[in-house]
Amino acid sequence: MYQFRQTLARVYAFVFILYLLIPLGIMGAAAFNDNKTPSIVPWKGVTGKWFDALFADETMWLAFRNTLVVAVAVSLLAILVGTAAAILINSISGRLRTTLYGLMISTLLIPGAVIGISTMIMWTKIGNGIHSDFILFKPGLHLSVLGQVSYIAAMVMLLVLARLQSFDEGLEEAALDLGASHAQVMRRILLPYLYPAIGAGGAVAFFQSIENYNVTQFTRGGANTLTVYVFSKVRSGITPTINALALMLMIATLALAIGFEINRRRKARIEDARQAEARRATALEEAF
């Protein structure tokens, strides 16, 4: 009976992973089907023409560029704001800390549509209030950036804060005692320690920004990002060019993720080897 339940769990896990992956496989396969509607049935032979059509699609490339610009801007801003917020939270305590921390976390729970609308209304109102035609106060991708940062910064903050909590503050004390300036403490001690978390935060911010639809949709004005573009294509009669795009995006992100994972495993192996070496050295010392 126990064995049976274990097998059942294994089968379930296998089926679950199939359930997650098969739809993506079907979507990717449809990119090669020589059929005007994107599907794998009926299969009318293999073709590469949807990829050609994709590369010729100027709107898509513009949307792609917009997406990258927005994602880079969001990552940079979110890293700046999130890291600053994490350092601040880490060095205050009591009521103030609880309040600020709660406020920061709650941004993760605001629906994207609400963030989008509120950002849009506030900046256009400021623009109307001071009778300015300055671009900042019009709907556009810059507002999308601000809207996205409002919650993505919280993710960066959580990642950096987690690392900060294992930081040995004695290092800063030591540096200060030895005559380091404040800037040096920041640049040579604190920030290098935080780099892994900041890097991870940047990656998360980048992906979150590319994914984002809700905030962008309400703030973008007339500009397209890739997600908005794909969405409009899905809505208004599509050809498998979207599948071609989907397949390429999937392969690109997957390659990135696998590269990241291999790198992580390699580092873990090196670390293991180093520890084993250290253990051997201690053992040797003790033996003599």
Added chain:
Amino acid sequence: MGDMFRRYGRAATLIICLLTAFWLAMLVVLPNITLLESSFRPLLPVTEIGGPADQYTLANYLKVFNGSIDTTLMGIPVNIPVHVLTFSLTIFYSLLVTILCFLLTYPLAYYMAKILNPRSLPTIFLLLCVPLLVSEVLRAFAWWIILALKGPLSTLLVTLHVIDKPVRWISGYNGVMIGLVYTYVLFMIFPVYNAMSSLDSNQIEAAEDLGSPWWRTHLRIVLPHCKPGIASGSVMVFMLSAGSLLVPTILGSTTSQWFTQTIQQWMFDALDWNTAAAYAFLLLLMCTLFVSLVMKLFRVKLSDIAK
């Protein structure tokens, strides 16, 4: 604060405080206050804004009660305002998605935490993360292909003689449900798995040695231990579902309407931003209520949920 001053100096402390203040004030608090303020203002031509007609009013919120339609809820015919219906159905189906996600996830999380060899865990994680790396719009699109009238699912089932002729899968809220579960199930797996992996396996063995049947072990030991994970997963899935705009639009049928779609119509079709703000505020209010309810029910704190 004084500590920070001593460590990083005046300039850095000031910059850190300013950056945080910019985030919380300009990107979070003020936009939401503006949203609330706008939601009480009437829709006026540009020339009359700030004029005598520009008075605070509840009219935007009362629009929820306009335009009743006849419908049936669980077989009972009722007459209910359209937007109230949309609002309630959005809550109902989001709850359903949350429950479905939990039921789908629980066995898998248990398998990953307690049965699977820890060495193959990274591989499973990588496989699970693949759909997360594909954007939401494409995941919805994938199901749009599968569920099409003459799509792969109908064809497969017809070939297997399960059904006689192709079925229109995307009808009512079916498509939306399938899409939302597929898109957000991963937000349930990771928190539940995290909670479960911290459970000492000896407790399960002790229960079994003492003669507890498997279902009671789960009910009395595993499930209570997972409470924080379930709470955080539920909050994530519910919020994402209720706030989703992509999936209900792509996989929606002519008879399905999501509250975010209504907000979008006020914003871009009616160009009435103030009413859109009022509706958006209602959505925010509903989500806040849900989070507080879960926090109270599961006795967890906001900081536990955000993990």
